[in-house]
Amino acid sequence: MNGRTVTIAQVAKHAGVAVSTVSYVLSGKRTISADTRRRVLDSISALGYHPNAGARALASKRSNVIALVLPLRAGVHVPVMMRFAGAVVTAARRFDHDVLLLTADEGAAGIRRVAASALVDALVLMDVEMDDRRVPLLRELAEPSVLIGFPAEPGGLTCVDLDFRAAGARCVEHLAERGHEEIALLGAPSVVYERGTGFARRTREGFVEAVEAHGLTGVALPCEETFDDVYETVRDLLLDHPGTSGLVVHNEAAVGHVLGALRQLDRRVPHDVAVVAICPDDVAERASPPLTSVLIPAEEVGREAVRLVMDKLEGRVVPHSTLLAPQLAIRAST
Amino acid sequence: MNGRTVTIAQVAKHAGVAVSTVSYVLSGKRTISADTRRRVLDSISALGYHPNAGARALASKRSNVIALVLPLRAGVHVPVMMRFAGAVVTAARRFDHDVLLLTADEGAAGIRRVAASALVDALVLMDVEMDDRRVPLLRELAEPSVLIGFPAEPGGLTCVDLDFRAAGARCVEHLAERGHEEIALLGAPSVVYERGTGFARRTREGFVEAVEAHGLTGVALPCEETFDDVYETVRDLLLDHPGTSGLVVHNEAAVGHVLGALRQLDRRVPHDVAVVAICPDDVAERASPPLTSVLIPAEEVGREAVRLVMDKLEGRVVPHSTLLAPQLAIRAST
DNA sequence: TGAGAGTGTCGAAGCGCTTCGACGACCGGC
DNA sequence: GCCGGTCGTCGAAGCGCTTCGACACTCTCA
Structure with a gap:
């Protein structure tokens, strides 16, 4: 003192x-x-x-800080984002590193800035798009980076994510086991598909493939996030495909509305319609009835991303692609 | 190159x-x-x-980084949190500063660490509790800090927030103008009141005072965040106080459920029950029907917090308390 | 018993930047 | 025509740390 x-x-x-x-x-x-x-x-x-952090960084050429680049924009479900962010901070601390928060709207310039000024040793990026403009920059940077999500051309970059294709398939499989023959996928808002966000597309692909493989019929629809839109989508779905008895919902913000819409359309869950969600556990548990779900293992993904980036900092070789296997938690909705 | x-x-x-x-x-x-x-x-x-950031920090004794301490725990509505965080990052960049993300669970030790190591020049803390253990530490720190939210004993610290007391009162006033005489407040989950979080209590105080001032009758209830709990709360409320024709909802996560419950109880909004929410604009707009609301000016609060902390860094004297006036946006629900 | 191989510690040279004092060059005023 | 004042620029001294090479020991084993 x-x-x-x-x-x-x-x-x-x-x-x-x-x-x-x-x-x-x-x-x-x-x-x-x-x-x-x-x-x-x-x-x-x-x-x-x-x-003194500055002196240490200057002498050792290591700041012991990693950058976390977060999107903060439409169509991205924020609570899920924060789960990732929390996990990244906690995991980074375990490696004696701190986390610098960058928003995606500073774009490539922000990344270049913090890297060139040696403010950070490494980067973790979230919500990467299929055709992400930051990807080429990352490739030429000396600092190691890890992406949460997959761009269309990962070429050489390190990516981690839930295996959404397997997740989509797993949901279909579960509904097939329960004897459902006509099912539907309610996915992300259409703007998300248009932007080419990987996880939404890959879930849909997994769904479609599994529907074929199990000889079911199924449709995949985008799904907006207001109650009225969801209501319409569900109502039209049940009109067009009256035999639909199983629903896969991959849209955290819409999950509650889907259940509300079914209530209002007098379909009981799971008696008339079974529902499987792909969403964080707490959302699934809080729903009424609690939903059978493939959880989005935000903590695990965040932790894994940090582990990979630290390995790269130590000069170790890491796999380009890390897909976490989906885990189905069976609850009252199927 | x-x-x-x-x-x-x-x-x-x-x-x-x-x-x-x-x-x-x-x-x-x-x-x-x-x-x-x-x-x-x-x-x-x-x-x-x-x-080079390290060299600059070493020589100038300024890192040009501020710490943002976020809570990541139950009862805190995460999207609102992120709006603040985004605003803080954007505002900080405008002052040529970056933002280091700290989670509250590292507690006082984390704050002491980043301050003592000169990793950050200043701190912004969110979701401060009435009796926050970090408050005494902040007071003895050389680095300036700003709190978003008010502890019970701000003594000397700088705090910014929406004026929740005025917000609660403003909602009551609006319902009174519309001719409602029996109203209710659905607030935060009870755990939030027990923890003594300031904004929840202050809204309730404002509500209660305004109810008296306008000669209305009103009850204030805590409100959990699952549909079933909300449904029960609303049903019981309407049983116990059948004359209730106006509702103030101060709980972002429950807003949707409240509307769902009213639908299921066959009360039309705003015809049978008028609803005013205290929540971010986008939540109010996305609801069905769109809700009259006092917006939580997350961007403005974040920006103001950064402005204050920068002023303090420059050695300027700033007010201890900054309360942002509530703004009522009238929509379809009243 | 002496060469060789560890140990444990020290001193000094930077790392890339900011900042202080110094110093020409040039200005206007008397 | 000389003096005091800016103005614009320079050189050098750190900021607090890491790391390299050196060195004095103490063991070991031929």
């Missing part, structure tokens, strides 16, 4: 050793006798020393 | 000036002739120079 900030030199003096010795105690990069180590550690806590 | 990172020395050489001159061009802290400035600027863009 001295006047102002404590430096490594003060610690060294207090412990009666050289500055470099203190540094080596902290980094563990050279062997230090148990005795000296203890004295240094004692001085550190006695003085309340915290290494 | 040279081999690796470009330093200020290379820029100086390229422009034929001293290193310090380049620095002064960049910071504007000494007068530089137009001619020299142009040459330096040209060299900078020719070489693609970006100042």
